[in-house]
Structure formats: C-alpha cells, structure tokens
Amino acid sequence: MARSYNFSAGPAALPLEVLQEAHEEFFDFAGTGMSVMEISHRSGVFIDIARQAEADLRAILNVPDNYKVLFLQGGASLQFSQVPMNLLRGRTRADYLHTGLWSGKAIEAARRYCAVRIAGSSAPTGFDRVPAPEEWRLDPGAAYLHYTENETVHGVQFPAAPEASVPLVCDACSSLLSKPIDVSRHGLIYAAAQKNMGPAGVTVVLVDEALLDGALPITPDVLNYAQAARADSMLNTPATFSWYLTGLTLRWILRTGGLDRIHQANQAKTGLLYRAIDASGGFYANKVLPAFRSINNVPFFLADTALESVFLRQAESAGLMGLKGHSSAGGIRASLYNAVDLRAAAALADFMADFQRVRG
Ligand code: PMP
Numbered sequence: 001m002a003r004s005y006n007f008s009a010g011p012a013a014l015p016l017e018v019l020q021e022a023h024e025e026f027f028d029f030a031g032t033g034m035s036v037m038e039i040s041h042r043s044g045v046f047i048d049i050a051r052q053a054e055a056d057l058r059a060i061l062n063v064p065d066n067y068k069v070l071f072l073q074g075g076a077s078l079q080f081s082q083v084p085m086n087l088l089r090g091r092t093r094a095d096y097l098h099t100g101l102w103s104g105k106a107i108e109a110a111r112r113y114c115a116v117r118i119a120g121s122s123a124p125t126g127f128d129r130v131p132a133p134e135e136w137r138l139d140p141g142a143a144y145l146h147y148t149e150n151e152t153v154h155g156v157q158f159p160a161a162p163e164a165s166v167p168l169v170c171d172a173c174s175s176l177l178s179k180p181i182d183v184s185r186h187g188l189i190y191a192a193a194q195k196n197m198g199p200a201g202v203t204v205v206l207v208d209e210a211l212l213d214g215a216l217p218i219t220p221d222v223l224n225y226a227q228a229a230r231a232d233s234m235l236n237t238p239a240t241f242s243w244y245l246t247g248l249t250l251r252w253i254l255r256t257g258g259l260d261r262i263h264q265a266n267q268a269k270t271g272l273l274y275r276a277i278d279a280s281g282g283f284y285a286n287k288v289l290p291a292f293r294s295i296n297n298v299p300f301f302l303a304d305t306a307l308e309s310v311f312l313r314q315a316e317s318a319g320l321m322g323l324k325g326h327s328s329a330g331g332i333r334a335s336l337y338n339a340v341d342l343r344a345a346a347a348l349a350d351f352m353a354d355f356q357r358v359r360g
Contacts, residue, residue: 083106
C-alpha cells in the first residue's frame with residue numbers, strides 16, 4: 001500500500017492503525033452484522049462507543065469531574081457563536097486576544113452577541129507573535145477571555161495559557177491532544193476533531209459545569225450546552241461514524257503513551273523543519289518569532305515567490321501532499337499533526353534541501 005506523506009491542515013492524516021481497525025470492522029461491527037454507520041445512536045452498542053470515547057478523552061486530558069465533555073457538530077466555527085450564546089450569562093462584554101486569522105473569525109462572530117473588546121492584538125506586527133501579557137488590557141467585567149491556542153494559518157502558538165480573572169475560553173482546534181493542557185485553568189475548551197483527534201464531523205467541548213444554564217433566550221436547543229450535556233450529546237442524531245473514528249483515535253493516543261510522548265514527538269518533527277528553514281540562508285523564511293512558533297503548523301515562504309508553485313508541484317510528485325498555504329496567506333504550510341510521523345518531517349526537510357540545491 002502506498003501512503004503519501006500528508007501535511008494537510010485538516011481534514012488531516014489519521015493513524016494508519018486507526019484506519020485499519022475501522023476497515024476490519026467496517027461491514028460487521030462487534031458481531032452485529034451491521035456497520036457502525038448503520039446502527040442507532042440510541043443502541044447499547046453505540047452508547048458504549050460514546051461512553052468509552054468520553055472516558056478515554058477524560059483520561060488523556062485529565063479532565064476534572066466538574067467538567068462536561070460534549071461531542072457536538074458544526075465544527076469549531078459554530079463554537080465562535082455558541083460560546084457567546086451560552087457563556088455571556090447576563091453580561092454584555094467579552095475579551096478576545098487577536099493573534100491571527102482564526103481568532104479574527106471568532107471575534108467577528110461574537111460581535112453579533114456582545115460588545116467584543118480586543119484585549120490584545122498582534123495585528124500591527126503581522127501576527128508574528130502572541131502580544132506580551134503586559135500589553136493586554138483585560139476587562140474584569142468581561143464574561144470571558146477568548147484565545148486561540150494555535151493559529152493554524154499563521155503558525156503562532158501560545159507558550160502558556162493566559163492568566164485571567166474571568167473564565168478562560170480556548171479555541172484549541174488545531175492543538176488539542178498535541179500536547180498537555182491544564183483543563184482546570186479554563187472555563188471552556190473547544191476543538192473540531194479533524195486535526196489531531198479524528199475525522200471531520202465531531203467537535204469536542206470541555207466546559208466547567210458552573211458556567212452552564214445561562215444561555216441567551218434565542219439559543220436553539222441543539223446549540224445549548226446545558227441541554228447537550230443533559231442529553232449526553234444526543235439531543236438529536238450525532239455524527240456517529242465520526243464519533244466512532246474519534247474514539248479509535250483516542251485509543252491510539254492512549255496506546256502511544258499519552259500527551260507527553262506526543263508533545264515530544266511534535267516538537268521533534270517541527271524542530272526539524274524550523275531548523276531547515278533557518279539554515280537555508282533566507283531561501284525559505286518563517287515569519288513567526290521563535291518563542292511563538294507552532295508545533296502543529298509550519299508556514300513558510302520562498303524568497304522567490306515565483307518558485308512556490310514549482311515547489312508544490314515537485315513536492316506532490318515526490319509524495320509530499322497538502323503543502324499549499326492557506327488561501328489568505330499563500331506560501332507553503334506543513335501541518336504536522338499527531339498522525340504525521342518523524343519520517344514525514346525528515347522527508348520534507350530533505351526535499352527542501354534538495355530543492356534549494358537545484359534552484360537556490
Ligand atoms: N479554529 C481554528 C484554530 C482552526 O484551525 C479552524 C479550522 N482550520 C477553525 C477554528 C474552524 O474549524 P471548522 O472548519 O471545524 O469550523
């Protein structure tokens with residue numbers, strides 16, 4: 001079987017073991033004579049899958065007992081609205097840190113529901129960093145402080161979770177399960193599965209139950225966290241197959257030794273690429289200050305932008321897929337999520353060196 005090196009930003013590479021497991025039980029899940037896709041979400045068989053996935057996620061992330069774990073739909077983008085709908089709790093203002101494209105989208109969505117304050121922004125320096133905490137202007141009356149732990153397009157990551165006196169809300173879409181995170185410091189963490197956790201279709205929300213039950217009256221039932229929690233994320237038909245595949249991926253994470261091991265591997269993979277970029281004498285460039293460089297997404301540019309399309313074409317011919325930068329940013333982007341292994345990063349670093357030798 002020929003498997004490509006897949007650097008896609010999401011949907012992204014899944015562990016081969018997970019795909020094989022799903023393949024083996026595709027037609028007949030656990031002796032039912034039916035595919036997981038064909039059984040009711042209310043059946044005991046599926047409820048076991050859901051319970052196991054929650055238990056595994058709680059174990060991997062050390063989720064405190066007073067947090068609800070929700071498996072929702074609508075992607076991380078829906079959370080941009082669902083968060084203010086549910087977490088304003090009678091307040092009218094929320095703080096946001098603006099560190100790149102995705103926090104910008106969260107900010108725009110939240111403006112429909114409340115007065116958004118930009119507590120800190122790295123827009124003036126082209127999203128090359130997380131602004132220094134001393135520069136933030138935090139509002140003690142804000143309903144929450146929202147930050148995007150890893151900016152998937154700009155390749156900027158928070159070195160540590162912000163300190164805040166109000167509940168901390170984290171878009172961890174592209175970084176959840178790629179390194180340890182202290183859930184107890186957050187009021188709410190959300191992430192769509194299609195980067196480090198599984199396929200598209202499932203969005204995980206971890207929420208402190210003390211923040212529930214204050215949703216805006218306009219909140220539809222299916223977007224109400226408290227109702228979702230009471231219904232075990234099954235108010236309506238969930239994305240069963242995505243949930244099941246997410247469960248298999250969580251099992252794989254547990255088997256591989258958990259988040260400390262995964263974190264080290266991700267640092268090693270991205271470290272290889274950052275070293276290759278920095279050693280290229282300006283042929284390749286990453287614009288992010290070293291302290292804020294992402295261990296999930298490595299965007300870079302060629303000094304001669306006309307060469308970027310040649311780079312991408314030749315990379316694909318060499319089996320290196322999904323390297324085109326986001327449409328808003330251009331350039332190249334290598335996403336090195338959990339299922340991308342060190343050999344893939346090494347193959348890309350070698351390709352970059354060869355390409356420079358010929359074209360530099
Ligand atoms: N936040 C971040 C940090 C992301 O990377 C993405 C998707 N790339 C989103 C939100 C939106 O996710 P979705 O496509 O699942 O709505």
